[in-house]
Amino acid sequence: MNASVLVINCGSSSIKYALIDEDPQAPRLDGIAERLGSQAAVLKGTDSAGERFSQPLPGADHAQALSAILDRLEGRKPSAVGHRIVHGGEHFTQAALIDDGVIAAIDSTAALAPLHNPANLTGVAATRQVFPSLPQVAVFDTAFHQTLPPRAYRYALPDALYRDHGIRRYGFHGTSHAYVSQRASQLSTHGAGGWLTAHLGNGCSTSAVWQNQSLDTSMGLTPLEGLVMGTRSGDVDPGLHAHLHRQLGWSLDEIDNVLNKQSGLLGLSGLTNDMREIEQAAEQGHAGASLAVEVFCYRIAKSLAGLSCALPTLDGVIFTGGIGENSPQVRRRVIQLMPHFGFALDDATNDATIRGREGALDRADHRGPEVWVIPTDEEARIAMETRHCLETHA
Ligand code: ADP
Numbered sequence: 001m002n003a004s005v006l007v008i009n010c011g012s013s014s015i016k017y018a019l020i021d022e023d024p025q026a027p028r029l030d031g032i033a034e035r036l037g038s039q040a041a042v043l044k045g046t047d048s049a050g051e052r053f054s055q056p057l058p059g060a061d062h063a064q065a066l067s068a069i070l071d072r073l074e075g076r077k078p079s080a081v082g083h084r085i086v087h088g089g090e091h092f093t094q095a096a097l098i099d100d101g102v103i104a105a106i107d108s109t110a111a112l113a114p115l116h117n118p119a120n121l122t123g124v125a126a127t128r129q130v131f132p133s134l135p136q137v138a139v140f141d142t143a144f145h146q147t148l149p150p151r152a153y154r155y156a157l158p159d160a161l162y163r164d165h166g167i168r169r170y171g172f173h174g175t176s177h178a179y180v181s182q183r184a185s186q187l188s189t190h191g192a193g194g195w196l197t198a199h200l201g202n203g204c205s206t207s208a209v210w211q212n213q214s215l216d217t218s219m220g221l222t223p224l225e226g227l228v229m230g231t232r233s234g235d236v237d238p239g240l241h242a243h244l245h246r247q248l249g250w251s252l253d254e255i256d257n258v259l260n261k262q263s264g265l266l267g268l269s270g271l272t273n274d275m276r277e278i279e280q281a282a283e284q285g286h287a288g289a290s291l292a293v294e295v296f297c298y299r300i301a302k303s304l305a306g307l308s309c310a311l312p313t314l315d316g317v318i319f320t321g322g323i324g325e326n327s328p329q330v331r332r333r334v335i336q337l338m339p340h341f342g343f344a345l346d347d348a349t350n351d352a353t354i355r356g357r358e359g360a361l362d363r364a365d366h367r368g369p370e371v372w373v374i375p376t377d378e379e380a381r382i383a384m385e386t387r388h389c390l391e392t393h394a
Contacts, residue, residue, distance in 0.1 A: 010123025082386030088140030144174030194311030230273035301337035
């Protein structure tokens, strides 16, 4: 049996895809169809020889884009489709084989992810149309964090808001935190103990993982809670909304827009949301960029220190995501801000670890909690969970 899984991550006007074989040596085919529904729609990707392609798809919708993706699979037939679904609410604690009931349940959590879940379901509908005979599996960003205990997921709000409206902390980036913590458990002599994970990309979140189960995480009801991100503020005083409304007359939509799209690294630096550019500007003496790096790193360290309370033992910290994998400076600063934890970062190893390198960054003979860089692979995790889900249904 061919065990390739087609991983689909569908947005309102885009479809990211990856064809992943069970054999890790088999070449991965991946790409993205963008600007769907417009004349500028285009499919870009990489073929099995590593060559990049770009194919205009003027006016294509999601189903037409999926047909074009199918033509790019070089005759390899997927045996299943794994969909990244952002929000599974409390309903989904693991991946689910998609049927009408599962679609209805995903739809019913749309209020919690109004931008993402409907777009994800568009992808499910189009995929069912193009691949009617393939099993489809939903893999949720929130599911890994469904092991959080109530003390970690409840807000100190009136109980009815939780009971009647599902207002609680859910957490996101679950496939990434699950992937890197499991990988570190395999690679480290510490095994599956207590790991702090820091996923630092455009979106950023931390998590405390004990024996492969998430016990706490920095994102909450929405992905806005927690760390400073590219354009998101992360934690602010909850009184800020009322203050901005009363003092500046801002509407809820304006406040939402500022906190999600104009804050974070972009807001602090006044320059950009891109950490590479911020690091360069800071080196050249730009005060806003220096402050952005400082606040970014301090908030990560503070979050990791706080999350350590969830773990019976601390075996190590794992950095991942575009910034976590590529910025030695951010890793060094975060570790320096946690002097009480017994880390021993080797500066030369840290400086040499960028672009896809995986490994521990500790000084030789160090016996305490470790520092790891693990490049995340959310697609591999979605493919793995898809296979596992199908095996349990076989
Ligand atoms: P996404 O969350 O959209 O998947 P990524 O995980 O690719 O994003 O992370 C994007 C971030 O990684 C950007 O802020 C980018 O500047 C940063 N990044 C990528 N390479 C480097 C680098 N060499 N040094 C510092 N930051 C980097």
